[in-house]
Amino acid sequence: MDFAQFRRPQRYIGNEWNVIKKSHKGRIPVCIGYPDLYELGMSNLGLRIIYSILNEESDIVCERVFMPFDDLSQYLKENDQRLFSLESKTPLNQFQVLGFNFNAELNYTNFLHILELGGIPRYSHQRKDVIVLGGGVVNPEPIADFIDIFVLGEFEAISNDLIKILRSTSSRQARIEAFSQTPGFYIPQLYSNNLENNSYLFKPLNEKAPKSIKRVFVKDLDNSYYPTNWLTPHTAIIQDRVPVEIARGCPNLCTFCQARKQYYPYRQRKPQKVKEIIKKIYKSSGYENFSLLSLSASDYSYMQELLDGVLDYFREQRIGLSLPSLRIDDLLGPLQERLQRLKSSSLTVAVEAAQDKLRKDIQKNIDIKQLFEAAKVLHSFNFKQIKLYFMYGFPNETNEDIIAIADMLKELLGKSNLKISASVNVFMPKPISIWESQSLEDEKILEEKRALLLNSLPRSKRLDVSLPSTKSTILETLLARGDRTVGKVIENAYRKGALFCGDNERFKWAPWKNAIEEEGSAYQKILKTQTSNFAWSFIDK
């Protein structure tokens, strides 16, 4: 196949620096996938961790597949060819195991597309040899019919069990049985989970199926696996820097936040370890930009020590460093002098709610006065722009809260001459967040609030605001909170051509609207949280 005929051929070549190519002979062939384009998938740390861990094993060969862009999809269909792995160009249906890392619900239809192009039967019960694993999901139920085995929790914590089971037998059935007896794995086909009398009844379908399902976590981050033989693309990817994870989880209690619970408990990596990882990755990749990754860098207890240990190295090697999740207090506090030595980057502040009272309600703990203080000194940090995150659609929110977002942007534009980019999202009651039993605000009210915000925003060339459509928020909430009936909606919308729904520009509501109607989905019940428990309640917290 001549890849030059497709847009961005680097998406399909699989010749990155540090790519691992092994013959399949005598090895267990595994292909891991990400249901979005190469540029996004290659920016996903989880996928890289899985790739490296599995390839450390000499009897396993792990390759990658991403969502192909339209041109390749069309080519494969027209020529009756199968979607293939990047490394060896092996058709997906020749692998024993496929594993998908989901981190955005809106990509579920892309996943079905990859299966179809790869010649993999869509439903779990139709499959004879291949096993399809899914990970990264909080609520597995909407895609339960399409996945044989879910990994619940963190991959590093189950990788040894996974490898052991794959080695023990090559029979699909025997493998699935072994997984069903191992903590951290969930086999949806062994259970029913229907809504009866307004509550979800989770029932094992046979005696051997364990009654409780658990998420698993890495206990010791310092000794958990980190990929250092860094797969380095030859083309730009979305997050074109190496993320070095300094902590996992978050000690804060923002009520809308799913991540704090998904990556619970809060664990930190020692600065010495972080430094070792940075040096190894730089040596292996030559990457010119790094970032220190965590949900909330300001809570990292060893930040001063870490910066003191690495800043000189970054400067000597001319490596850029960004610290995406710092709080503003750090810019004014003891880290100020150290941060000023960083190569230019942007300051990100998750304000979420512009008025103090609402911010207190959602337990977002930041001091806005400091933001304005900081705005005045920002130019001394080499920052190019300020990125702000807001949300609306919270319970008990008033119109003043909406207008306050616009006012805050106005004031900041006045106090600093940097570019400001504001990303405004709608509050969604995501599973396992503190506010999981709240409702999604009515569509009509969300539309009114959106219009109010758009009308109050200051006009400035320095301000860039992104606002997703209300419909895409509704869909995301449905896919996040859905039960097994939502799987039918996903499948139906996919047949109607819904693809790349996470891309604002490509998102279309029509196929979903029709799919919901045709499947008779009681979707309002899911959005409005009218059930006494939830589709995901069976997973131990």
Next chain:
Amino acid sequence: MIYFSQLDLIHILERALRRTDLPIYFTQGYNPHVKISFRSGLKLGVTGKIEVVLYFSEKVDRERAIQKLKEHLPMGLNILKGSQMSLKEINKLRRQAK
């Protein structure tokens, strides 16, 4: 056959250089990067030759530099020939080209 654009090629060369322990020359300023210049363009998906100028902060052994760089270039990219010039000579060539 190679499939990357000229912009990609800059990154590929920069990262390859950074992986070697050669004394790379970096541009000055807030956003230092490896200095690389091209003396001819390259089309995507075409086999061909391209002339690239790489800059070092001190004199390097030509053979050693070529060897090191070759070790760090991705498959499909090779060095056919390398010659060494002082900054003066480069600037002179530039003026002639204009």
